[in-house]
Amino acid sequence: MSQVVPPILSVLPTRALVDETFQVQVENLPPGSPVTLHSLHLSEDQHYWEAYGYYFSNYQGTVSVSDDLSFGGTYTGKEPMGLLWSMRPVPGSRKGLRLRKMNVCTPMLINILVYSGHEGFRDQAPLVSVVTERWYMAPGVQRIEIREKGVQGTLFIPPGPGPFPGLLDMWGGGGGLVEYRSALLASRGYAALALNYFSAGERQSAELELKYFETAFNLIKDHPQVMPDRVGLFGLSLGSLVSMYLAAESTAIEPRCCVCISANHTYPHGLTISGVYRELSKNFHLVRVDENNHVIWRDMALAVMSDPSNNLNVGKINCPVMVVNGSDDQNWPSVESAEDIAVRMRAAGKDHLLTRLEYPDAGHLIEPPFSPHFRATNFIESITKEKVIMLWGGQSKPHADAQEDSWRKIQSFLQLHMYSSPGPRAKL
Template sequence: MSPPFSPILSVQPTRALVDEKLKVVVENLPPGSPVTLHSLHHSEDEDYWEAYGHYVSDFRGIVSVAEDLSFGGTYTGKEDMGLLWSMRPVPGSRKGLRLRKMNICSPLLFNISVYSGHVTEGFREETPLTSALIERWYMAPGVKRIDIRERGVRGTLFIPPGPGPFPGLLDMWGGGGGLIEYRSALLASHGYVSLAMDYFRSQELESAELEFKYFETAFNIIKEHPQVNPDRVGIFGLSLGSLVTMHVAAESTIVKPRCCICVSGSHFYPHDRTLKEVIMEPMTNSHRVRVDENNHHIWRDLWKELLSDPSKKVDVGKINCPILLVNGQDDQNAPADECAEDIAHLMNAAGNGHLLTRVLYPDTGHLIEPPYSPHCRASNFRVAAVAEKTVTLLWGGQTKPHSDAQEDSWKKILSFLQQNLYSSTSPRAKL
């Protein structure tokens, strides 16, 4: 039986970048009416993800997600973006899932619905009072996507709309390998020519020397692009990509990044070993890997042991550009907070500590993604160096503080890039 009212759902904007906020309002409800707002996403992996909040309409018959409290659901309190960041696999889903967008030429689609009463399960079997479909994009209109197969480098280049010249970024992900494009697409949407680089598949990189030259070549491909300002090129790395970022910034005689961003990273890099050999460390020393009560692998302690061995670390005292470290205190994959402390100590001792900016977030794990991405505490992980080896890694973090950290750190990252790649002056090392 239909309710004696017709609620009106407004979700604005209906099409936006993933880091833009939503305004969700339901009108024309009876005053004091309990309702559930629900979001549903069907992933590229054919899995369903959902989030929901329980609300009560005010005296005008209105619910505003930005202004009203959620009294229950996957998030509580006044959370304007809770319908996105608190998403989780629907009950009965496969284990170890992580939501990531691989085809950035299409949007993430979310169905926002309103249900009568405070519903906690069986959403797909219930008929909503009203629904709206929204699009969330990593790639803004006008951004160009170009496959790169040049000088042995494989990746994807994203170029902002307009003639340029623009600042440039070399963008590197972690030990899972593959070509991950979504952060580069989002960076291009904010005005940076960004090269998402695949650096694990190449069979030619069988020595540390060849591997190092690969990163230098990739940096120069960006630097030499006609739409890039060659004096304003930085490096952005997450996890293993952060390790590479620091290594190249410290040791290269031809690559001079204007700035570096390292998210959830360490500075462990034995100079005579390839990255595949480095990432094999947990596999060859599995007896030192801890597991939690769910048999999720915890790698942070294994890497932590290397802090006392200077031969296993990047000489960060050689870095002569501004560097931003973004880490979580509950990172269970790498001792990122301890590494940040050690990096600060080493840089201060070398006289370049003024170039270092550190941001540390409590109850935040390893996978610090662009804002409003669902928090992933643990997921299946295929080690790129061992194609047949898959484990479930504990990344860490608690959903609400981790999500807050993703939003805050992205603002700080964009501000850091603006200051160092767009402004007329940025700090350098004291010569």
């Protein structure tokens, strides 16, 4: 009597950084058999996330996620990383969840499972499973908590003697200390300071606030493992506004370059960040909700931005700038903002410093590659302090493509301007 050979599942590499691809392959299946490949992750806040694809084994009894088509599930077609980027909370989870790594010193553990058939796979035992590790922090990266000169943050230093280029890394209006992008940037060769700024206490004046950011920038610049003339700015949403504000208005620092995701340059003169939000609140009547009661800020922000005096004079920027945005951004008018930035820099003779990336059907939260897409998530509204579900926008597949493509181009931009010989700068 012939013995049934169990299927073999391989996930290579089993341990990788989150921006690296993997190969998922199942062998020893009956030829032409339907199987479901399922990824499952338990987040640090104890919520389960999953993705799955429906496949048919070939005549050799093999399924390769990189080479074969998914005929259904959370993604379709040939999607080598669909088991990651299409992850969503399992059915029955509470609404508005967002998957974010809080402890970057441990990996994301993703369980890859194989089931027979397509329908009802959750009710059966898997044929085979493998656990794979996804890391934001490469071996040898140093993580250093910063509580110095009033600055709150976490500095990540790449492995090796250095010196390295540095980046001041700033997230958006959700506040708090968010480390995972900085850890990944350090894994790619940049000393990155994840800065806590929005919820680190309101500063009394715009001058004191500017001083806080300048002090943070100089903490990186003066670190013995950092190249002092190669420190840049990296921001998303509100963080992109701070990056542009520093590049345009600060006379105390000279950023090497700026990366601004979901561009924002609306910063009425003389206001603190909290003051900017108070200015926004004057148009709070323009906030809309969609059919799911998700909050849309876009029109409120557009009303403030439409007054030219409320926007930064980005024509004063003298370093290379990369602006990244999605055309379906429902939180901020980042398309209009990017266009106005381009107009202002062109008028100042600085258009050679600007690189623009715009992605159709991508939303506001453009994160490192293979991160799940979050169209709407829970958010404490900065103006009303109410807990709402904020609409960020985007469609899963185009947003995933935008994250993968933009990260690759951001790495090229940083390599060019931070590691190469001096990049283009405007004549002063």
